[in-house]
Amino acid sequence: MTLVLDAAKSASSAEAGSACSLDHYLTQPDDSMDGRIAAARERLGSTAIILGHHYQRDEVIRFADATGDSYKLSKVAAETEAKYIVYCGVHFMAESADVLSRPGQQVILPDLNAGCSMADMADISQVEACWEALERLGLADEIVPLTYMNSTAAIKAFCGERGGLVCTSSNAPAAFEWAFARGKRILFLPDQHLGRNTGHAMGIPMEEMVVWDPWAVQIGPLHGGQTRDRLAASRILLWKGHCAVHQRFLPGHVDELRAKYPGIRVIVHPECRFEVCQKADALGSTERLITMVEEAPAGTTFAIGTEIHLVNRLARQFAPEGKKIMSLESSGCLCTTMYRISPQHVAWALENLVEGRVVNRIQVRPSVKHWAGVALDRMLEI
Numbered sequence: 001m002t003l004v005l006d007a008a009k010s011a012s013s014a015e016a017g018s019a020c021s022l023d024h025y026l027t028q029p030d031d032s033m034d035g036r037i038a039a040a041r042e043r044l045g046s047t048a049i050i051l052g053h054h055y056q057r058d059e060v061i062r063f064a065d066a067t068g069d070s071y072k073l074s075k076v077a078a079e080t081e082a083k084y085i086v087y088c089g090v091h092f093m094a095e096s097a098d099v100l101s102r103p104g105q106q107v108i109l110p111d112l113n114a115g116c117s118m119a120d121m122a123d124i125s126q127v128e129a130c131w132e133a134l135e136r137l138g139l140a141d142e143i144v145p146l147t148y149m150n151s152t153a154a155i156k157a158f159c160g161e162r163g164g165l166v167c168t169s170s171n172a173p174a175a176f177e178w179a180f181a182r183g184k185r186i187l188f189l190p191d192q193h194l195g196r197n198t199g200h201a202m203g204i205p206m207e208e209m210v211v212w213d214p215w216a217v218q219i220g221p222l223h224g225g226q227t228r229d230r231l232a233a234s235r236i237l238l239w240k241g242h243c244a245v246h247q248r249f250l251p252g253h254v255d256e257l258r259a260k261y262p263g264i265r266v267i268v269h270p271e272c273r274f275e276v277c278q279k280a281d282a283l284g285s286t287e288r289l290i291t292m293v294e295e296a297p298a299g300t301t302f303a304i305g306t307e308i309h310l311v312n313r314l315a316r317q318f319a320p321e322g323k324k325i326m327s328l329e330s331s332g333c334l335c336t337t338m339y340r341i342s343p344q345h346v347a348w349a350l351e352n353l354v355e356g357r358v359v360n361r362i363q364v365r366p367s368v369k370h371w372a373g374v375a376l377d378r379m380l381e382i
Contacts, residue, residue, distance in 0.1 A: 268305030
């Protein structure tokens with residue numbers, strides 16, 4: 001388990017010793033933080049680095065020293081010499097940064113409430129119960145556990161300790177091939193859609209991919225909602241989890257936009273439903289979606305199935321090239337947990353660092369850190 005409680009205590013003690021509590025910061029308007037953030041960054045110099053995930057609001061990401069998806073930012077975190085890594089993302093990302101960090105480095109999450117609904121869908125106790133059930137059924141020895149980057153450090157460690165690894169949306173096919181070379185089937189956590197879309201692209205029949213329901217570990221003859229024969233005949237066990245943002249995109253959204261904009265190019269993240277991905281022109285990780293837009297001819301019209309902050313940012317960036325970019329879903333899909341981090345949180349974290357206080361430090365327990373590091377290292381090797 002991660003030291004979430006320790007991080008919370010660190011935040012509380014630091015607040016008590018500061019001139020202004022976080023609550024005071026949160027009462028101030030966004031633009032009043034700009035000068036304070038800039039001043040704190042100048043005073044901290046190279047001792048601190050701010051990382052900003054693509055889904056962050058513009059008011060935060062404009063202060064980032066590096067932007068990217070969770071994998072890219074984890075690499076930046078692993079390579080930086082900065083003592084303080086201020087991670088404007090969500091909890092599992094900050095955990096990965098801590099796992100990959102050097103001795104003496106400290107990772108800070110400006111708001112401890114910035115979580116990930118997908119990562120929360122694979123609780124370590126549920127995953128351990130699943131594995132115990134598979135052991136009782138005599139199937140565990142044939143399974144290689146893989147987890148998506150969007151998972152807790154505890155889940156990454158679980159996979160690392162049992163011969164598995166971590167993957168991203170871009171290297172999932174390579175991770176699957178690696179796993180199949182070592183076992184008969186895969187347990188894929190926590191996003192069923194990425195697992196299904198990856199398996200289908202590799203030619204694995206849909207009937208050989210079954211969903212494990214963590215809320216139905218054993219009900220009568222069913223295990224995780226499946227019979228033993230069904231589990232034994234499968235090649236991929238898909239954890240029943242999903243991204244709350246990407247699951248909102250529906251096949252009908254694709255049909256509506258194609259009818260309204262003939263020739264529109266639909267590109268979506270592989271966390272979207274299988275039916276949406278099948279109707280899209282291309283799938284890609286967050287970084288890959290950006291590259292597709294960058295490389296498209298001037299005047300191309302895109303509908304993008306991913307978080308609205310990134311879509312809007314791309315629309316503004318490429319408007320001068322005549323590229324029309326819109327969300328696949330008209331009301332836009334906001335990552336509410338990512339949105340929790342505000343300029344006020346960033347200013348509070350930085351100004352505390354200036355005063356010698358570390359707030360909201362994210363630390364992963366040493367035993368978990370070891371095996372999570374093993375799983376991440378295996379990912380880098382492939």
